[in-house]
Amino acid sequence: MDFIFDPDSADPAIFDGGPCGCKPRDFDAVPVGSIPCAAAASFPLIPRSEWSARIRDMEERKARLSDLMEFEEVPCLNQEQLSFCHGFSPCEAIMALRATQGQPFKLLSASSIAAPVTGFRDAGAFIHDDLEQISKVGCASVEFVPMLQVSEDGFRDGWEADAAKYRVTEWWDLGQRDGTMFDRVATLLLSHIPVCSAANWWGHAFTLVDLVETSPGQFGVRFRNSWGPNWPQAGADGYAILNESKGTPDEAYAPRSIVVSA
Amino acid sequence: MTRRYLLSLSLCLPLLAGCWCIQSVPPVDPIIDVEPVITGLRVLIVEETADRPKLPASQQSIFTSVKVRQYLREHSIEFRVLDRNDVAGDWKGISDTSKPAAVPWLYVTAGNRIVCTDPLPQSVDAFLALIKTYAEPR
Numbered sequence: 001m002d003f004i005f006d007p008d009s010a011d012p013a014i015f016d017g018g019p020c021g022c023k024p025r026d027f028d029a030v031p032v033g034s035i036p037c038a039a040a041a042s043f044p045l046i047p048r049s050e051w052s053a054r055i056r057d058m059e060e061r062k063a064r065l066s067d068l069m070e071f072e073e074v075p076c077l078n079q080e081q082l083s084f085c086h087g088f089s090p091c092e093a094i095m096a097l098r099a100t101q102g103q104p105f106k107l108l109s110a111s112s113i114a115a116p117v118t119g120f121r122d123a124g125a126f127i128h129d130d131l132e133q134i135s136k137v138g139c140a141s142v143e144f145v146p147m148l149q150v151s152e153d154g155f156r157d158g159w160e161a162d163a164a165k166y167r168v169t170e171w172w173d174l175g176q177r178d179g180t181m182f183d184r185v186a187t188l189l190l191s192h193i194p195v196c197s198a199a200n201w202w203g204h205a206f207t208l209v210d211l212v213e214t215s216p217g218q219f220g221v222r223f224r225n226s227w228g229p230n231w232p233q234a235g236a237d238g239y240a241i242l243n244e245s246k247g248t249p250d251e252a253y254a255p256r257s258i259v260v261s262a
Numbered sequence: 263m264t265r266r267y268l269l270s271l272s273l274c275l276p277l278l279a280g281c282w283c284i285q286s287v288p289p290v291d292p293i294i295d296v297e298p299v300i301t302g303l304r305v306l307i308v309e310e311t312a313d314r315p316k317l318p319a320s321q322q323s324i325f326t327s328v329k330v331r332q333y334l335r336e337h338s339i340e341f342r343v344l345d346r347n348d349v350a351g352d353w354k355g356i357s358d359t360s361k362p363a364a365v366p367w368l369y370v371t372a373g374n375r376i377v378c379t380d381p382l383p384q385s386v387d388a389f390l391a392l393i394k395t396y397a398e399p400r
Contacts, residue, residue, distance in 0.1 A: 043312050054319045061386060063323035071328045100326055102341040169348075191314035192326045256311060260342070260350045 002222070003232050004214070005240040007201065017227035020204035021083030021124030025251045027176050035128050037135030038173035038253060045180065046187045054190050055213050065096060065192055065209040066222055066239060072099040076238030077110060078228035080148055086125045087114025088226035089196045089205035090253070094139055094168060096194040096209065097255045104261070108166055110226070111149040112140035112159060120152045127198055127205055131171050131253055138163030138259070170257035174249070182248045185221065186211045197223065197249035208249075212241055221247040302373050303396055304340040306356055307382055309366040311345045317366070320385040327386045337397045370396055 032040045058064045074095050079088045091110035117129045144159035174184050195208040210222035220243040229237045334341045349357050360379045370378035383389040
């Protein structure tokens with residue numbers, strides 16, 4: 001059963017699932033096109049008039065990204081008390097993209113992205129710095145870096161070589177919230193491409209996986225949080241739905257090109 | 263001595279003759295009355311990620327359909343959907359051997375042989391019907 005997450009009326013306890021650590025991007029200082037690993041998104045938008053039919057089709061065929069992630073047993077991550085949502089969101093997106101590509105499942109360590117970005121401290125950061133880390137170094141598996149690792153001494157020898165196998169070589173930069181941001185996100189989700197999203201109202205980053213129709217003609221997004229499988233309620237596996245207003249990202253990115261293992 | 267030699271020879275000659283006879287029987291091909299199932303199938307879809315939004319929804323569903331994944335898993339068929347710029351490793355040889363004429367493009371290989379190189383079918387059902395012709399012949 002889908003959990004509709006309305007932050008304005010939700011039980012405050014729902015926000016206690018974990019810390020938030022996503023610093024809002026300053027688009028004047030870091031405009032679209034200035035992040036070396038992230039090109040400005042350039043794809044034709046799927047018209048809103050087609051959304052309902054496409055959503056129904058994906059549901060009936062069990063071809064939503066969330067369906068595939070369940071089938072491939074891509075787990076919900078849990079950042080626990082770390083402020084590393086800026087690394088957990090792209091980490092989940094990489095695992096989702098690998099699932100769509102048919103690449104063998106590998107549990108990747110969000111801390112292998114976030115800790116080097118923060119200087120091996122438990123701290124918030126800009127998502128785009130994490131994307132650069134993933135582009136230059138990659139994302140190591142948990143065999144080399146434990147999921148909840150902050151200090152450098154927990155990074156095992158060879159972690160960078162391992163991370164290079166799980167490198168996103170190019171991201172799409174979807175830019176900032178404007179009149180068509182939700183349409184850009186919807187187009188990617190209808191194309192089975194996961195989206196890393198940051199919401200300034202929450203100070204948090206998470207991963208968008210499906211476009212949903214909340215009521216006839218009204219749309220929202222199904223997202224996966226990184227606060228464990230029992231958020232927002234037992235058995236939800238980290239999924240909840242935000243309406244278009246709250247679900248429209250203030251900044252968003254999608255993995256465009258990724259290293260392929262043999 | 264000569265008698266012992268002759269006796270040995272008389273015992274050995276029939277044996278040698280028998281061996282000759284066995285060796286001279288021409289091999290008989292086994293009769294195969296069923297078409298063998300091709301094992302070691304691999305399926306590669308080469309696409310242009312930026313063009314995905316232009317594809318019909320029915321064709322896009324092939325990429326993430328659980329029905330497709332279930333079938334491939336049940337038949338131990340390796341599967342990849344890769345952007346044409348990302349094709350690497352063991353998969354690169356396939357698209358290098360036979361360049362895709364368009365994207366999305368479908369390859370099916372059996373061992374080292376490319377047994378199918380075609381435009382990607384338009385729907386999950388059409389895709390599975392095609393794959394079944396290789397995984398479950400007749």
